[in-house]
Amino acid sequence: xxxxxxxxxxxxxxxxxxxGALTEDALKVLQEALSGKSRQRLALIPDISHEIDxxxxxxxxxxxxxxxxxxxxxxxxxxxxxAMKMVSDIERIGDNAGDIAEILPFIAxxxxxxxxxxxxxxxxxxxxxxxxxxxxxxxxxRRASDVIAMDDAADSAFDSAKEMVTExxxxxxKDAQEAPDLLMIAxxxxxxxxxxxxxxxxxxxxxxxxxxxxxNPVKVE
Numbered sequence: 777x778x779x780x781x782x783x784x785x786x787x788x789x790x791x792x793x794x795x796g797a798l799t800e801d802a803l804k805v806l807q808e809a810l811s812g813k814s815r816q817r818l819a820l821i822p823d824i825s826h827e828i829d830x831x832x833x834x835x836x837x838x839x840x841x842x843x844x845x846x847x848x849x850x851x852x853x854x855x856x857x858x859a860m861k862m863v864s865d866i867e868r869i870g871d872n873a874g875d876i877a878e879i880l881p882f883i884a885x886x887x888x889x890x891x892x893x894x895x896x897x898x899x900x901x902x903x904x905x906x907x908x909x910x911x912x913x914x915x916x917x918r919r920a921s922d923v924i925a926m927d928d929a930a931d932s933a934f935d936s937a938k939e940m941v942t943e944x945x946x947x948x949x950k951d952a953q954e955a956p957d958l959l960m961i962a963x964x965x966x967x968x969x970x971x972x973x974x975x976x977x978x979x980x981x982x983x984x985x986x987x988x989x990x991x992n993p994v995k996v997e
Contacts, residue, residue: 781842785852788838788859789913795831796909798824799866800902802873803968807898809880810889810961821877828870832863851989858982862912865971865978869905872964872971879961882952892940892958895934897965900926901972908975915979915987923976930969937962 809815809857839860842848848856880889889895904923911920941959944952982989 780852781848781852781993784838784842785855788835788856790852791831791835791838792859792909793913794861795835795863795866796826796906797981798828799870799873800871800906802828803898805900806873806876807895807902809877809886810898811895812887812890814902815881815886818877818880821874823906825870825874828867831891832867835863836860845966854982855989858912858978861978862975865974866905866909868969869901872968876964879957880996883957885951885954888951888954888958889961892937892962893933893960894937894958894965897930897937897962897969899935900930901965904930904969904972907974908972908979911976911979913988915983917980917983917987920976920979920983924973924980927969927973930966934962934966936978 778880802821805817805820805824809818839856841996842856843853851877883889904926907919907923907926911923938959941962943949
């Protein structure tokens with residue numbers, strides 16, 4: 777029985793890795809576009825977002841099956857509970873990627889996002905998201921803590937982008953008409969950073985000081 781359970785836990789880990797990889801693919805397409813390169817690949821993001829949604833449903837179904845049929849012990853229950861909460865945050869990051877992909881084509885100047893630092897922001901988000909998933913898979917407390925600390929950099933970049941866009945408006949810059957879209961993209965990136973930090977917090981909340989899943993009862997919401 778335990779061998780079968782461990783096999784299904786391994787499937788859960790693989791599913792989390794695949795969902796994280798799909799989300800990273802979407803973010804890297806955005807990173808390319810926000811860096812002033814070709815925007816043609818933005819058309820790939822809706823399909824990637826669909827795959828992310830499918831993977832979320834698969835993982836949630838697996839988690840429920842593990843909870844209902846396998847009667848996991850406390851430490852396994854905590855890990856499964858964390859996974860169920862994490863997939864929701866990963867899915868929201870994918871949704872935000874789709875939102876940005878819809879807005880970006882309306883910004884005429886391809887180098888404008890770089891000018892306000894949006895390329896730097898998404899680089900930080902990618903590092904945070906991949907780091908959080910890695911922390912879950914490897915039960916890595918330090919990696920999860922590093923991701924949470926990076927959220928300050930994402931917030932700082934958002935504040936900087938707001939200041940730059942505000943200054944564009946104040947001075948009547950020739951690209952000031954792009955300000956609403958730039959601010960909206962910056963806000964989505966800031967939210968994505970928040971979701972990535974939330975991923976890391978789910979990991980930290982489930983691990984003890986030795987890096988093992990806490991072996992006491994947990995309420996599954």
